[in-house]
Amino acid sequence: xxxxxxxxxxxxxxxxxxxxxxxxxxxxxxxxxxxxxxxxxxxxxxxxxxxxxxxxxxxxxxxxxxxxxxxxxxxxxxxxxxxxxxxxxxxxxxxxxxxxxxxxxxxxxxxxxxxxxxxxxxxxxxxxxxxxxxxxxxxxxxxxxxxxxxxxxxxxxxxxxxxxxxxxxxxxxxxxxxxxxxxxxxxxxxxxx
Numbered sequence: 115x116x117x118x119x120x121x122x123x124x125x126x127x128x129x130x131x132x133x134x135x136x137x138x139x140x141x142x143x144x145x146x147x148x149x150x151x152x153x154x155x156x157x158x159x160x161x162x163x164x165x166x167x168x169x170x171x172x173x174x175x176x177x178x179x180x181x182x183x184x185x186x187x188x189x190x191x192x193x194x195x196x197x198x199x200x201x202x203x204x205x206x207x208x209x210x211x212x213x214x215x216x217x218x219x220x221x222x223x224x225x226x227x228x229x230x231x232x233x234x235x236x237x238x239x240x241x242x243x244x245x246x247x248x249x250x251x252x253x254x255x256x257x258x259x260x261x262x263x264x265x266x267x268x269x270x271x272x273x274x275x276x277x278x279x280x281x282x283x284x285x286x287x288x289x290x291x292x293x294x295x296x297x298x299x300x301x302x303x304x305x306x307x
């Protein structure tokens with residue numbers, strides 16, 4: 115595993131904690147809303163959790179629990195880890211709808227991006243989402259992450275459904291501008307998101 119990858123990251127709205135078995139019950143409560151799973155690779159939160167723990171144990175993914183008000187409200191991960199290329203992906207992100215529009219997702223992205231670029235020394239951070247997921251695509255464009263295209267028939271998800279994936283990225287040259295934009299958005303508050 116990439117040294118220093120999986121650490122607690124604290125913001126004003128959310129804290130990101132490395133996933134542990136202690137989070138399991140709270141995460142499943144936060145994951146109970148079916149709207150979360152519309153565009154995820156599975157529609158079953160328990161299946162998602164089993165796979166997430168397995169990938170963490172195999173050291174191919176560093177999952178975080180998004181905590182707000184002392185309780186889990188979602189999850190996000192470092193994945194597609196390529197330390198030899200100073201590259202990783204932020205993905206498998208979901209948030210309970212109670213957090214939508216609150217800045218929780220924007221701050222989680224800021225915390226992960228800042229850690230990736232300023233601590234881990236990444237040159238590139240990637241994101242991919244279901245091409246039909248307008249909410250996620252809007253959030254990525256608002257970072258702003260650069261849209262890099264659609265990978266057609268990229269994955270089989272949700273029991274065999276074909277998924278086209280929209281790819282986005284932020285590179286180290288763009289990070290200062292992205293960081294400033296995210297910090298300004300968070301400073302303005304929820305109405306600015």
